[in-house]
Amino acid sequence: MKKRITIIGINxxxxxxxIGLYTTQFAEYLNDNDFEVTVVTGFPYYPAWKINEKYKxxxxxxxxxxxxxxxxxxxxxxxxxxxxxxxxxxxxxxSFGTLINCFKIKKADVVLCIVPxxxxxxxxxxxxxxxxxxxxxxxxxxxxxxxxDSNLIKNKVNVGILFKTLFWIEKRLLKSADFLSTISNSMTxxxxxxxxNNKNQKLLPNWVDPNFIKPNNFKRHKFLSSLKFKILYSGNxxxxxxxxxFIDFVKYLExxxxxxxxxxxxxxxxxxxxxxxxxxxxxxxxxxVKYSELSDLLCSADLHVLFQKNDVIDTVxxxxxxxxxxxKRPSIITGNLKSEVATIINSxxxxxxxxxxxxxxxxxxxxxxxxxxxxxxxxxxSAREFVIxxxxxxxxxxxxxxxxxxxxx
Numbered sequence: 302m303k304k305r306i307t308i309i310g311i312n313x314x315x316x317x318x319x320i321g322l323y324t325t326q327f328a329e330y331l332n333d334n335d336f337e338v339t340v341v342t343g344f345p346y347y348p349a350w351k352i353n354e355k356y357k358x359x360x361x362x363x364x365x366x367x368x369x370x371x372x373x374x375x376x377x378x379x380x381x382x383x384x385x386x387x388x389x390x391x392x393x394x395x396s397f398g399t400l401i402n403c404f405k406i407k408k409a410d411v412v413l414c415i416v417p418x419x420x421x422x423x424x425x426x427x428x429x430x431x432x433x434x435x436x437x438x439x440x441x442x443x444x445x446x447x448x449x450d451s452n453l454i455k456n457k458v459n460v461g462i463l464f465k466t467l468f469w470i471e472k473r474l475l476k477s478a479d480f481l482s483t484i485s486n487s488m489t490x491x492x493x494x495x496x497x498n499n500k501n502q503k504l505l506p507n508w509v510d511p512n513f514i515k516p517n518n519f520k521r522h523k524f525l526s527s528l529k530f531k532i533l534y535s536g537n538x539x540x541x542x543x544x545x546x547f548i549d550f551v552k553y554l555e556x557x558x559x560x561x562x563x564x565x566x567x568x569x570x571x572x573x574x575x576x577x578x579x580x581x582x583x584x585x586x587x588x589x590v591k592y593s594e595l596s597d598l599l600c601s602a603d604l605h606v607l608f609q610k611n612d613v614i615d616t617v618x619x620x621x622x623x624x625x626x627x628x629k630r631p632s633i634i635t636g637n638l639k640s641e642v643a644t645i646i647n648s649x650x651x652x653x654x655x656x657x658x659x660x661x662x663x664x665x666x667x668x669x670x671x672x673x674x675x676x677x678x679x680x681x682x683s684a685r686e687f688v689i690x691x692x693x694x695x696x697x698x699x700x701x702x703x704x705x706x707x708x709x710x
Contacts (some may be wrong), residue, residue, distance in 0.1 A: 303337040304709050305408050307434075310424050311377070311395050313342040314367060316357070317592035319537070319620055320441050321347060324415055325508055330698045332369040339409070340370055341402045343377045343395050347546030348537050348589065349385050349518060352376065362402065365476040373402040381540065383569055396420045403427070410709045413687070414478075417444040421517040422474040429479075435708050438478040439505065439655075440488060445471055464604050480708050503704060506696035509623040511689045514596045516629035516681070522594065525601035526585050530560045530671045534603035535589075536621040538568030544610040546635065546658055548577050550608070554662050555583045560671065562606075565589060576619065597629035603677070604652075604670055609636030626651050626688045631670055631680035633663060651684030 308328055312321035315633040324340070332338045344363075345353040356363075356376070363374040365539045375398025381388035395418075403424055409432045422438055429436040475481060475496050479559040483489050489504050517632040526529045532554075533548070554560050562584045564574075571586070578584050590598050599605070605625040622642060625632050632652035634642055653666050670677050 303335055303703070304410050305337040305339070306331060306411045306413055306705065307339045307341065307403075307428065308334050308415065309341045309399060309403075309405050309421045309428075311343045311392075311418060311421075312347055312415075313340055313345070314501045315353060316345045316347050318348060318589065320415060320417075321345070322592070323441075323620070326694070327370050327698065327701060328370045331702065336705070338370045339406060340372045341399055341406070342372060342374055343398070344374055344379075346377075346379045350379060350381065350567075350569070352379055362398070364405075373405055375399060376400055389528055391421060392418050396424065400424055400427075406432065408432060409429070411435045411437055411705060413437045413439060416440045417442055419444060419471050422478065426474070426677075428478050435479040435590055436477065437480040437482070437708060438475060438704075440481070440483045440492065441507075443471075443488070443491060446491075456666045459602045461469075468495075479699055480704075482704070485641045486644075492571065492608060505701055505704065506692060506697060507620050507623060508687050508694040510694040511627055511685070512694075514599060514624060514627040516600045516627075516685065519597045519600040522590075522597040522601040524563055524565060524585070524598065526561075526593050527561060530603050531601065532560065532562045532606055532667065533565065533599070533608050534563070535565040535625075536607070536619070538564070538566050538574060540569065542570075543610045543635065544570055544574050544577075546608045546660070547606075548574075550577055550606070550659050551581055551665060553585050553660055554583055556665070557583075557668075561585065561666070563587070563602070586611040595624065596628075599624055599630070602628070602630055603665065605632040607632065607634045607642075609634065609640070609642070609655065611635075611637050623688050623692050626684035629685040631677055631684065633666060635663070636657060645687075649687035650680065650684055651687060669673040672697040 308324065310324050312324060314325040315322065316322065328338050344356045361376045364590065365372050375395065377395040378391050380391055387445045388402065398454045401423065406428060412425045412429040412434050414421040416438060425436055431580060445464065472495055480501045481492060482503045483492050484506045492502060525533065551562050554562065560583065560584055564584065566589055575586055607622065634646055635658060636642060638656035643654045643656065646652060655663055
C-alpha cells in the first residue's frame with residue numbers, strides 16, 4: 302500500500318522560484334516514487350505579489366491534479382503593496398482557506414508543513430491528530446526572525462513584548478511536531494536554540510539540478526546578448542538585499558563602457574530601484590524569466606552578484622546562490638561574515654565574499670575577473686563542482702524520501 306503524505310504550504314506550482322519550486326519538485330518526486338501525495342496550498346502569486354493570470358478568475362476553492370499530485374487550493378488575499386500589516390492579513394486569509402481544505406483530506410500517514418508560514422503547523426497538528434498521522438515540519442526560513450531583522454517594522458518601539466509572544470508561540474508549535482528539518486547548518490543550530498536538541502531533527506538542504514543548468518550547452522539569453530562583460534543579479538528585489546550599495550556599485554562601473562549590469566526579477570523594491578538608477582546607461586531591468594529559460598539566463602552571465610545587508614545574519618542558504626554556482630560562473634557576494642552564505646562561498650572558492658562594504662575593493666575584483674579569463678574559469682569550475690558534490694537534486698531528494706520512510710515505518 303502506498304504511503305500517504307499531505308503537504309501544507311502557501312507556495313506551489315506554477316510558481317517556479319524559491320519555496321514554490323522546491324515544494325513542487327519534492328511533491329512530484331515522491332509521487333514518482335510510489336507515494337500518494339496531496340498538497341494543500343494557495344493560488345500562485347509569488348514573486349509578483351499578484352494572482353497568476355491563469356488562476357485569476359478561478360473559483361476561491363479549486364481542486365486539480367498536476368503530474369499525479371492532488372492539489373487543493375484556496376484563493377488567498379494578495380496585497381499589491383505587501384507591507385507588514387497586509388502580509389499578516391494575507392496569511393490569516395490563507396489559514397482560513399487551508400483549514401477548510403484540510404477537511405477534504407480523507408487519509409494521511411504524514412502531514413508535512415512547509416514554514417514559512419508557522420501558522421500552517423497549527424493546522425497541520427490538528428489534521429495529524431484527526432488522521433492519526435505523524436507531523437513533520439520543514440523550515441525554509443524562520444519568519445519571525447526575518448521580520449524582526451528586516452525593515453518591515455518601521456517603528457520598533459514597544460514591540461519587544463510582541464516578539465517574545467510570537468517566539469513563544471513558534472517554540473510551542475515546533476515542539477509539537479514529531480519531526481523537524483531545516484535547510485542549513487546555521488538554521489539547524491538556531492532550531493536547537495529554539496526547541497532544544499532532539500534526535501528527530503535533520504538537515505535537509507535545498508538542491509540544484511546539475512542536469513538542468515548546463516554551462517557547457519546553453520543558448521545565449523536575449524537579456525544578455527551583448528559582447529560586453531555582463532554582471533547579473535537574478536532574484537527577488539526585496540528588503541533583504543543592500544540596494545544602496547548596489548546603486549553605488551552600478552554608478553562606480555558606469556565609466557567602464559565595456560561592462561553592463563542586468564537585473565532580472567520583481568519585488569517590493571523594484572520600482573524604487575529603477576527610479577534611483579534611471580539616469581544611468583549601464584543597467585537594464587527585466588521581469589523574471591520562465592524556469593525553462595533559467596539555465597540560459599544564468600550561463601549567459603560573466604559574473605553574478607548578490608549584495609546582502611551586513612546587519613542581518615542570514616541563516617538561510619538562498620536558492621539563487623546554488624543556481625548561480627551551478628552555472629559555472631564566479632560570484633561576488635557581500636554580507637555578514639557569520640552568515641551561511643559566507644561559509645559556503647569561502648569554502649568552495651566560488652568567487653569572493655566581502656563582509657566590509659568597500660566599493661573600491663568590490664569594483665577592483667570585478668576588473669580582475671574581467672581581465673583574467675583563467676581566474677574566472679577557476680572560480681566557476683570550483684563553484685559548480687561544490688554544488689554538485691553537496692547539493693545535487695537526486696542526492697537530496699533521495700534523503701528526503703529515506704527520512705519520510707523512517708517517519709512512517
